[in-house]
Amino acid sequence: MKTDILMVGVGGQGTVLASDILCDVALSAGYDVKKSEIHGMAQRGGSVISHVRIGKKVFSPVIPVGSADILVSFEKMEFLRYFEYINNETILLLNEGKIYPPGAAGGEEKYPDSLIEEKITIFKKYYLLNAFDIADKVFNRKVTSTVMLGKLASVLEIKPDIWKDVISEKVPPKTKGKNIEAFDAGYNT
Secondary structure: OOEEEEEEEEOOOOHHHHHHHHHHHHHHOOOEEEEEEEOOOHHHOOEEEEEEEEEOOOOOOOOOOOOOOEEEEOOOOHHHHHHHHOOOOOEEEEEOOOOOOHHHHOOOOOOOHHHHHHHHOOOOEEEEEOHHHHHHHHOOHHHHHHHHHHHHHHHOOOOHHHHHHHHHHHOOHHHHHHHHHHHHHHHOO
């Protein structure tokens, strides 16, 4: 197994924690892992990107352009910013929930719904879920990234028990149960 996973989102969504969990899951499953992340203006709601490369032996933390096997987008529009990383075999996991950028929130610009719908069809496979709604039903939006990890686990060949063990170690103890519930909800969606 060699898998290059690009995780993208908006600051505050848990993209970095999710990529840390993914790395620990892969290590626990016996794989070599390399990770690189860019926070940019994440603290101000800007874009966040994590490259996670999993395999028997991984030499570089950065996914080459056009080489992502899986693109996980924690916000509906974010995958458009990193389109150069996909190829005709890339799988998209897309949270359909929206976080409006300042221009769209203020009404100066339109949210690019039609462009998103057009670009989704380019992917070999895509999975759409409103992780915000799922997270709200389980607990609150703080578990959105765990919902997305559940969906990712359903695509990868790593046992759910390994994911749950790592999630239990990484999240605050008082939210452990809700995060496991969110993971299961994403996995079964």
